[in-house]
Amino acid sequence: MTALFRAYPDLEKKVHHHPLCDLPTPVEPLPDLQAELELDGLYVKRDDQTHAVYGGNKVRKLEFTLGEALRFRHNTVITFGFAGSNHATATAVHASRLNLTCLSMLLPQPNATYVRRNLLLSHAHNAQLQVFTKKFHLSLATLKESLKRGFKTGKTPYIIPPGGTSPIGALGFVNAALELKDQIDAGVLPPPDRIYVPLGTAGTSVGLLIGLKSVGLETRLVPVRVVPRDFANLGGIARLFRETVAFLRSKDPSFPKLVWCADDFRIEDGFLGDGYAHFTEAGMAAMDMARALGGLHLDGSYSGKAMAALVAHSRAGVLKGRRVLFWNTLNSRDFSPLIENVDAASLPSSLHEYFLQPVQRLDRGD
Numbered sequence: 001m002t003a004l005f006r007a008y009p010d011l012e013k014k015v016h017h018h019p020l021c022d023l024p025t026p027v028e029p030l031p032d033l034q035a036e037l038e039l040d041g042l043y044v045k046r047d048d049q050t051h052a053v054y055g056g057n058k059v060r061k062l063e064f065t066l067g068e069a070l071r072f073r074h075n076t077v078i079t080f081g082f083a084g085s086n087h088a089t090a091t092a093v094h095a096s097r098l099n100l101t102c103l104s105m106l107l108p109q110p111n112a113t114y115v116r117r118n119l120l121l122s123h124a125h126n127a128q129l130q131v132f133t134k135k136f137h138l139s140l141a142t143l144k145e146s147l148k149r150g151f152k153t154g155k156t157p158y159i160i161p162p163g164g165t166s167p168i169g170a171l172g173f174v175n176a177a178l179e180l181k182d183q184i185d186a187g188v189l190p191p192p193d194r195i196y197v198p199l200g201t202a203g204t205s206v207g208l209l210i211g212l213k214s215v216g217l218e219t220r221l222v223p224v225r226v227v228p229r230d231f232a233n234l235g236g237i238a239r240l241f242r243e244t245v246a247f248l249r250s251k252d253p254s255f256p257k258l259v260w261c262a263d264d265f266r267i268e269d270g271f272l273g274d275g276y277a278h279f280t281e282a283g284m285a286a287m288d289m290a291r292a293l294g295g296l297h298l299d300g301s302y303s304g305k306a307m308a309a310l311v312a313h314s315r316a317g318v319l320k321g322r323r324v325l326f327w328n329t330l331n332s333r334d335f336s337p338l339i340e341n342v343d344a345a346s347l348p349s350s351l352h353e354y355f356l357q358p359v360q361r362l363d364r365g366d
């Protein structure tokens with residue numbers, strides 16, 4: 001049963017939720033990487049395995065957002081992201097499995113092999129992909145699609161914000177923190193001193209922070225920035241925190257009245273490099289190390305940058321005597337068979353450039 005509902009039974013009746021994930025995701029020790037980094041403990045939370053077809057952190061949020069879409073009988077969802085967005089891909093896959101039409105409104109990003117693979121997987125799940133070079137055009141097109149589909153089917157599409165991040169989506173990670181607490185109580189791992197997690201739209205980290213605080217864990221979150229400030233700033237993050245807590249308390253007043261404290265959320269800003277989805281030397285080196293010593297498959301846009309921060313902090317000695325948990329947010333399921341026979345030429349022509357143009361210099365072809 002969902003950890004959140006076990007802790008707050010009243011929420012189960014009032015919060016819409018559609019189970020998608022295989023939970024709890026495992027927590028595993030990383031002894032070789034721990035020894036190399038001279039830590040007192042190093043573990044990985046395997047959210048890369050949230051689902052057998054397409055996992056990663058986004059599926060936890062979709063349990064709640066798609067849960068709401070189904071509850072209110074929407075037949076279409078609209079979501080947003082950059083061209084290779086893991087969130088848009090996860091939404092395409094899981095919406096399609098629930099017989100919902102998925103519209104993905106996309107913005108350009110640096111090219112990479114995973115961008116091509118994600119686009120092909122979305123397309124294989126019949127997602128309708130549209131790309132825009134200007135946010136304004138994207139907003140207009142979203143409005144147009146909403147009205148058009150509203151008239152045609154009598155039901156406007158359900159809107160899932162970028163990254164699946166909203167007070168509803170963040171519940172997936174409040175739930176994840178309670179799940180972690182259960183694993184700690186069961187002796188799967190000792191209480192970690194630090195959790196390293198990439199910071200994108202912040203739903204993952206804010207949900208985790210709320211969950212950790214609600215169960216009284218003193219674990220410090222280390223959100224590692226992988227998007228520029230205009231996508232995730234402290235003002236917006238504080239608002240998401242307050243709205244999520246307020247939402248939970250409106251459904252179950254026994255949920256603790258947590259207050260935002262900026263000191264709980266110290267963003268590590270030093271590993272973004274040239275910007276979102278621009279791979280960095282430090283990120284690629286951390287990916288190699290995590291693969292060689294921990295068997296982890298990480299990426300250049302998110303998880304590699306978070307691992308780079310973990311490595312740099314241990315090298316600088318600030319993690320001496322600490323127990324660290326690395327939250328693996330990246331899908332690790334191999335979906336190659338699902339895209340083998342998908343022809344890139346059948347994608348909208350505005351996306352062809354990702355298949356024709358070279359990938360960025362540091363790309364490893366995965």
Ligand SMILES: *Cc1c(COP(=O)(O)O)cnc(C)c1O
Nearest residue numbers: 086163200201202203204302329
């Ligand atoms: C989206 C994403 C993140 C960031 O999660 P947010 O909730 O948007 O902060 C981290 N890692 C991976 C692999 C992602 O796809």
